[in-house]
Amino acid sequence: MSVLDDIRAAIGDAFGDTALFFSEATLTRVVGGGGWTDDSAAPDEYPCKAMVDTYSDHLRAVADIPGTDVKLMIVGTSISVDPLKGDTVTVGGKSYAINRVETDPARAMWTCQASPVDG
Template identity: 35%
Template structure:
């Protein structure tokens, strides 16, 4: 039986697409080197998406869940083919944020039950 949430992400993506800004998620990958101690070249893959920069609540900051300078980045899941991860860089509205996991107890990336929106901890 299909999950009742299976079409919710697409519906939210369609409804919110005009509110979110065009963005790019950049992910670095290192190729294998010629031996164990020589690293290979780094290649960057960019993924277009829709994102919305936001701030964390005073509750999150005061309780040590995020660092005071962390941004809350919302990414519409229906607009991107990869799952955001620590180390990825998101550029939206001319600012670039790196997804981080340090400086608080909140996870670097989380989502809602329908997986409609990725919520990321970003740092400039």
């Protein structure tokens, strides 16, 4: 166990009552995730805690982030897999397709740029 594992556990404990900020969510991955899809395979679903936030106008302009994209944050200790580009996360009845994934070194929080999924 490394120091980063200790940090991840401590942050997970701090967000023990995630209901204050984070909602129940589901990450859906089609077999061959990471942008590849296989229509014949059943998707895998992973429960997690997530919240949807918006990007500032300044960051949208500097990083060329589309106006419809959102910042999707997933608590690292709430999910058993690493989010990948191409995964879909459903929060509060709305689904978002992950376009970009970032995390901290301890993987305590995943921050994803995501687009709304029509449907």
